[in-house]
Amino acid sequence: MTQFREMNPVRVGVVGTIVLVVLVLGALNIRSLPFLDGGTTYRARFVDAGGLNTGDTVQVAGKDAGRVTDIDIDHDAVAVTFTVDGAVVLGTDTTVEIATATALGARNLRVRPAGPGRLEDGATIDLDRTVAPYQLTDALGDLTDTAAAIDTEQLRESMEVLSDTLRETPDDVGAALDGVRRLSETVASRDESLRALLAxxxxVTEVLAERSDxxxxxxVDADRILGELHRRRAALDTLFANVDALSIQISNLVADNEAQLEPTLGKLNAVLGILERNRDDIALAIERLGPYATELGEAVASGPFFNSYIQNLLPMQIIxxxxxxxLENAGITPPGGTP
Structure with missing residues (x-):
């Protein structure tokens, strides 16, 4: 094995320089390396790029979550390609806005996740869910157009009329302003009460929200009841009509038979008077009827005959x-007799 000191120093220097350059370039463009980027890529279409540049940050809920990787023209819109951290879930109703990041006009991309599910990698967010920025130049242009459209002559006349009106009614205006001041003081003095009322x-709103179901x-039940009443309206109308007709018939019947009903009602009142006067006797008779009914039941319940005893019906010396x-003819010795 060749030792390091025995290697060609020129070759070692060249290889080391190349490795160092690769490391520096990789560190500067680490976000652009596909194998190191764990985020998800999406596209959003805007009517205007609004000063957004490649490399600007992508924010989700105020936190940096990705970068703008590409901006190109897509027919009549601008297509912005950006990445978002894989941990961030973007629903199917997600919206994207190009916003101002600094007072100097730097832009960033603000993503607001919304809706169910999750957008697939490479999904496109169309114009109906994107918002382009409002440029300062646009605002100044609108202001210029609005100011140019003002009719200065009509404005001057309006100011003159207002001045004349205020000049002629100083007391009324002062009273109105004083009333406004008092109203403001009253509202300010009731600040705590208003806060309590709002609380x-x-x-109450929370309770209603909890009981919304x-x-x-x-x-829904009330609607069903009203619907059923509506469906039964014809039957109710018929019932009311029949009741009305019945009341008319009863009235006519009473009117036609008033002469016959009057004596009948008089006799009925007389009968009721008799019953009222003999109420105690009737009650006593009903009370004594109980034992009689019991004895009668015993008399007729012993067989297909009727047992009855009537005391002293014939004198003893005759019977x-x-x-x-x-008894003697039947061969029976009478009581007290000789056998």
């Missing part, structure tokens, strides 16, 4: 000889 309103269900003779 309570926020709490129940409220939605209540509204006893006949009963004794009947």
């Amino acid at each position: 309570h309103a926020e709490q 129940a409220i939605d269900a209540l509204i 006893e000889p006949a009963l004794t003779a009947a």
Whole structure:
């Protein structure tokens, strides 16, 4: 094995210089090396590049998350290719905006993730979800156009009318301004109350938001009830019409039979009076009817005959000889007799 001191120093120097140059260039362009870039590449189409340059930062939620890698013309728009860290998830509704990064006008790309799912690597975000910057020159141009469109003569006349009006009504204007001042003081003095009111309103809003499902269900149920009532409106109309017709018929019946009903009602009142006067006797009769019904049940429940005993129906001295003779004829010794 050849030792280092025995190697050709010229060859070692050349190889070392080449390796050093490669390392320096790699360090300066490390973000451009495809095998070291772990981010995801996307394209966004803008109506105007707005001063955005290759290498500008890409921010997500205010944090640098990638770089602009390419800017080119895509038909009637500008296509900006940029990378985003692989850990950042961009949904299908993601929007991209070219924004001002510094007061000197430096630009960056601001990405706002939104929507479900995840955009695939190389996906394009179209014009409907991108926002181009508003240039200072555009603002000055709009201001110039607006100022040029002002009718100075009409403005002068308006100012003169305003001055005349204020000159003729100084007291009213002063009172109005004083009222505005007092209103401002009142609002300022009730600042804590207003804050408490807004806080309570926020709490109510939170409660309503938490109960949104129940409220939605209540509204849906109410809508169903109203729909059912609407569907049954014809039946209800028919019912109301029939009730109205029935009331008319009853009124006519009473009117036609008033002469016959009056004596009948008088007799009914008389019967009710009799029942009222004999209420205690009727109650006592019903109370005594219970034992009688019991005895009657015992009398008829012993067979297909009716058992009954009537005391002192015939005198004893009349029935006893006949009963004794009947027993003797049957060969039965009567009680107290001689066998």
